[in-house]
Amino acid sequence: MNQAVHFITCSTLDLDAARRFYVDGLGWQALVDVPGEIVFFQVAPGVVLGLFDAVKFADDLGDAGATGVSGLTLSHNVESRTAVDRVVETLSAAGGTVRTPPRDGAFGGIYHAHVTDPNGLIWEIAHNPGWRIEPSGAVVLA
Known part of the structure; x- marks a missing residue:
């Protein structure tokens, strides 16, 4: 495996609050924004930060306990x-x-x-x- 990280994805309890903070408050531009699910921001060359709705995140992992950072x-x-x-x-x-x-x-x-x-x-x-x-x-x- 190459020593690299391309996506950092964090479980987010309130995706709308995260969107308001990063997009409205800080002026960040979303790379991809799927309402109710996830918002991605490019944060460096080749690196994306994903804020994933906690319920959807847990579903994706198959772990209902995975709801916070x-x-x-x-x-x-x-x-x-x-x-x-x-x-x-x-x-x-x-x-x-x-x-x-x-x-x-x-x-x-x-x-x-x-x-x-x-x-x-x-x-x-x-x-x-x-x-x-x-x-x-x-x-x-x-």
């Missing part, structure tokens, strides 16, 4: 500490809940915050001076 963060890295503050404000204004306000991290000069979307999906907004993407697309963590 747990133990997962999605990280959005930005160019500066000021950008962290600005993105957190944008997420909050769109209906997100700030779990951890912007602060210095425990290592590596990281400055970050955590914000949940209306369904509890946790976003880490971070400035990490040791992180970059090479022109080839390779990630460098220094």
Whole structure:
């Protein structure tokens, strides 16, 4: 198996609230939007985030207990500490809940915050001076 992830799909208890947050609040454009079922967003070259209605998600897995997201963060890295503050404000204004306000991290000069979307999906907004993407697309963590 190649070391790659192309789809990240999260069970979403309230798909309409997720749509309002990402599309109306943040201005994201859906790649595919199937009302009552799933909405997909391209979040990076070759990478799609899917927000799947929890009941449909559980049906797809054949597991009625699979209805929420747990133990997962999605990280959005930005160019500066000021950008962290600005993105957190944008997420909050769109209906997100700030779990951890912007602060210095425990290592590596990281400055970050955590914000949940209306369904509890946790976003880490971070400035990490040791992180970059090479022109080839390779990630460098220094």
